[in-house]
Amino acid sequence: MSGLASPDVPAYICYLIVFFFGTFVAVRTVNERLSARPAAWAFASTWLLLVAHVALPVLTFWLLDYTGVVNDTSIFAALLVAFAVRLIFAGEVKGVALPAQAAALWKPFQAWVEYVVKRIDDHNARYTERFEEKILSLITNDPQRMAKFDALVQASSGNLPALQAALLALPVSANPAVNSRRKVDLMWEDLRKAKPQLYGWLLWKNGIVPGLTYWLWVEKGRAKLISAGVVLSMVLAVVGIGFWFTSDNVTRSRQHTAWLNYYKWRFLKASATDRDRWRSREYVAQELCNWSSQPGQTLVDTEAKRRVDTEAKRRVEVADIFLPALLRELRYPGVTPVQAREILAGLVNCHSPALNAVYVPKLIDSFRTQNETVRLETRRALVALTVDYPKAKLADNLAKWEPKKDETPGDIDQRVRQWHLWWKSATATRRP
């Protein structure tokens, strides 16, 4: 929904919207698809179907963003995908078209859904038969239950004379158990036909079936127990993950690492919106610009020491996660000048000797693989950084170097070595 006005919010919020609303829609879809299968949620296949239907809108949202059809920071796009993913695959939502190859995946997905539904049907049939068999055995082997069952069937029968005639016409065996079972089978058929919805409740109400058996088999008790177990596990998992993220409340390292990875993704994302780009720049600035504060030498109280330690750990995380990704992107030959400028601007705007020391040598090395436009931007960034090293003189041929397209690897190597020499002298001037 690149062209549609929509509130622009962080991408993780949009993905959460797609996930939550997509889950509601998925539950509804699966329930509709499996309506009248009383024990459907008691089978693993049904949960597999649900997971697939929850994953579908999330993956579709990502794909639509990847192909530039919508932005993954648009609330309206997120809601549209969550609620109308089927229509999107059918090509019925104007302006939101999936690539033809992706749309073709819908048919195999539907075929797979059909296959799983058939499997669930088989499970359901076996489940119902096992219940029937259990009840029939219970009645056959218990004269009291047999008498109650006999009374219930005769009272409920839709065609009592036909039932009585059929009972009289049953073949007689020498084994009384066989005769009993045949009789119960016939009466069972009659009860199921006469009371297709109420038969279970009637059996329980008349004391033929124990309450727990009735609840487990007829009132979807097993499915309810399994559903409650799954929901509880998910809630516990969410609480557990939340606890894990917040349990290191001193350094907040896990949260910090997660945010660093998130903003690394957003900062380097080529198709991000202007507002999303701005949010990423703000975060980058916040992470990089506080490097200028130097730890004091006379810290005596533990709180201040702890704060300095935490700050140092955060810097290590930024140096491990964020900076290598930015420098790697600068080495990519296809990086756009705009993106290169943004990366370098982030570094230059937050310049400080402490931060420079982490990345400048690698930035100088990256001259070897950059295109000439990015080399020029990098050279300008390095010249700007000389302000932190007033005592180290930068040669004119480096300061005014205009990278060209036809520069040989030898020429570039010479520049790189000269820049390294400057860096060596610059760092020497900063040493106490």
Added chain:
Amino acid sequence: MVESDEAALGMIIRTLRESSMDGYSLLSKTGIDEDKLVKMLRTKLSRIVTVRGDLTKERIGRAYLSIPPNAGQEADRVLGVLAYKLETL
């Protein structure tokens, strides 16, 4: 008890179009006997209704009957033909 085959056919399709169900429920809701239901499921409804279970007079009550989404159009077409027949009778 349902008299004509057309009426029985229409009732089965309409009932299953609303919701899938087991054979006992269908027999109870439509008032059709097992023989007629099995016969129709084997002939006129074979391309419309999916039967999960045994398609026999004795076991049809336990079978699970549904009209899958891809047969919905055909079911509606048959209902249309039946309605047209009733109007022109």
